[in-house]
Amino acid sequence: MLCTDVVTxxxxxxxxxxxxxxxxxxAKEMLRHCRLCAYDCGTNRFLETSGRCHAGAVARFFCAQTxxxxxxxLIPAFNVALSGCDLRCDFCITGAPSWNASRGESFEPxxxxxxxxxxxxxxxxxxxxxxxxxxxxxxSVLEFVAELPATAKLVWKTNAHCSEAARELxxxxxxxxxxxxxxxxxxxxxxxxxxxxxxxxxRDNLSWGFKKSELIVRHLLMPxxxxxxxxxxxxxxxxxxxxVKVSLRTGFWPAWHANRHLELQRTLPPAQxxxxxxxxxxxxxxxxx
Amino acid sequence: xxxRHRTVSENEAKELFSELLILAxxxxxxxxxxxxxxxxxxxxxxxxASLSARVPARQAREAGxxxxxxxxxxxxxxxxxxSD
Numbered sequence: 314m315l316c317t318d319v320v321t322x323x324x325x326x327x328x329x330x331x332x333x334x335x336x337x338x339x340a341k342e343m344l345r346h347c348r349l350c351a352y353d354c355g356t357n358r359f360l361e362t363s364g365r366c367h368a369g370a371v372a373r374f375f376c377a378q379t380x381x382x383x384x385x386x387l388i389p390a391f392n393v394a395l396s397g398c399d400l401r402c403d404f405c406i407t408g409a410p411s412w413n414a415s416r417g418e419s420f421e422p423x424x425x426x427x428x429x430x431x432x433x434x435x436x437x438x439x440x441x442x443x444x445x446x447x448x449x450x451x452x453s454v455l456e457f458v459a460e461l462p463a464t465a466k467l468v469w470k471t472n473a474h475c476s477e478a479a480r481e482l483x484x485x486x487x488x489x490x491x492x493x494x495x496x497x498x499x500x501x502x503x504x505x506x507x508x509x510x511x512x513x514x515x516r517d518n519l520s521w522g523f524k525k526s527e528l529i530v531r532h533l534l535m536p537x538x539x540x541x542x543x544x545x546x547x548x549x550x551x552x553x554x555x556x557v558k559v560s561l562r563t564g565f566w567p568a569w570h571a572n573r574h575l576e577l578q579r580t581l582p583p584a585q586x587x588x589x590x591x592x593x594x595x596x597x598x599x600x601x602x
Numbered sequence: 603x604x605x606r607h608r609t610v611s612e613n614e615a616k617e618l619f620s621e622l623l624i625l626a627x628x629x630x631x632x633x634x635x636x637x638x639x640x641x642x643x644x645x646x647x648x649x650x651a652s653l654s655a656r657v658p659a660r661q662a663r664e665a666g667x668x669x670x671x672x673x674x675x676x677x678x679x680x681x682x683x684x685s686d
Contacts, residue, residue, distance in 0.1 A: 378618045381656040382635040388656060389637055406633055436658070564631045566623045580625060602655070 329463045329486065336482045337455035344370050349451050349479045350399040351514045366446070368397040368414035372453035375410035375417035375445075377428060379437050384529060384560050385602050387468060387489070390441045391432035393425060395454075398446040400472055402495065402506040404535065404577050408569030411445040420453050426460030433465060441491070443470035448479050458486055469526075473518040474508065480521060489527045491560070492519055497545035501538060505574065516549065523554045529601065530554070533562040537576030539585050544592060551596040559598045561589060 325332070343349060344358040356364035376394040383390050394407065397414025410416040429440045440461065447454050448471060458467065469487035473494065494515055496502040502511030522528045532546050550557055563586050571577040593600055620639040623631040630650075632643070637658045644657050 376619070376634065378634070378636055380635055381637050381640050381658070382632065385655055389658065392634075564633075566631050566633075580623075580629075580631065602652070 327463050330459045333455045334459035341452040351474050366399040366449045372420040372450035373417040374420045391437040392441045395444045395450045400506045403570040406568045422456035439466035439468050441468040446472050448475040473515045490522045491529045493531050494546050497542035529558045531560045558601045
């Protein structure tokens with residue numbers, strides 16, 4: 314166990330900045346033999362960028378602004394998007410900065426925390442940390458949290474491909490996890506995102522998140538992937554995470570390298586959208602807008 | 603279409619951006635929708651309920667009433683989605 318200081322009670326929440334600061338030091342040390350994501354590559358990120366994420370030790374960000382695109386219960390949200398990701402989804406809507414951790418501007422936790430506080434004062438309901446994939450920049454994220462008020466509502470937007478070590482460091486830090494469940498089988502995951510053993514890893518992390526935090530599971534409907542991806546995802550959620558909030562995203566557009574895959578060279582056909590919602594209704598999923 | 607608009611706050615210039623994909627059938631997909639851009643889109647009357655729920659003034663009203671207008675099958679001219 315890396316952390317025993319689980320932040321679950323109100324008093325523990327008051328200590329969140331201190332807890333985050335402490336864990337940031339642990340996370341920074343982990344960069345010498347990185348195992349923040351499930352690839353567990355062991356790269357020394359102070360010296361090289363040869364891991365799957367190609368990230369060094371310094372985080373960068375490519376977007377920080379208040380947005381109203383996310384789930385209604387979260388908006389307006391001050392979104393901080395960090396460059397770099399451990400997955401390689403060909404259809405990524407932010408492909409360029411997500412596949413290249415050196416894109417964007419230097420992420421300075423105190424300066425970004427000032428911007429976040431201003432956004433909260435201006436009416437943002439929460440601060441959402443996303444990417445790319447923020448897990449790969451956990452030390453900087455925790456430093457950022459350490460600079461935020463303990464009362465701020467914090468949202469962790471993740472691909473759910475983190476390691477057990479990373480999630481231990483995250484436990485109790487974020488109020489809400491918004492986690493993607495992108496693929497319904499390992500074949501599609503390998504073909505579209507070049508990731509192995511996807512189902513086991515993501516299911517394990519979602520089960521953990523369901524127990525440890527408020528969880529919203531997102532699924533982006535991909536054209537031609539209702540039967541192979543959405544259906545198994547929906548059935549598993551209904552069976553294993555009953556009542557979990559599910560955000561079904563219908564706005565797929567053929568971004569980045571989507572044109573490498575014939576079925577992804579278009580937006581979602583209306584008939585597939587209707588079929589996806591019909592299935593969700595049949596399984597009585599707790600869909601949220 | 604990538605729409606950029608600049609704001610200046612506390613001597614700090616920040617560039618905000620939203621991205622639009624306008625389809626031939628009139629559907630509009632949006633990524634990184636800012637409150638300002640949501641208000642702008644609503645002002646051109648796209649009649650989309652999922653957008654209306656995201657415009658700040660409406661949000662405040664609906665928070666008070668407990669209403670959610672996230673889905674309205676009557677008006678499907680536009681779909682506002684984050685595609686990640």
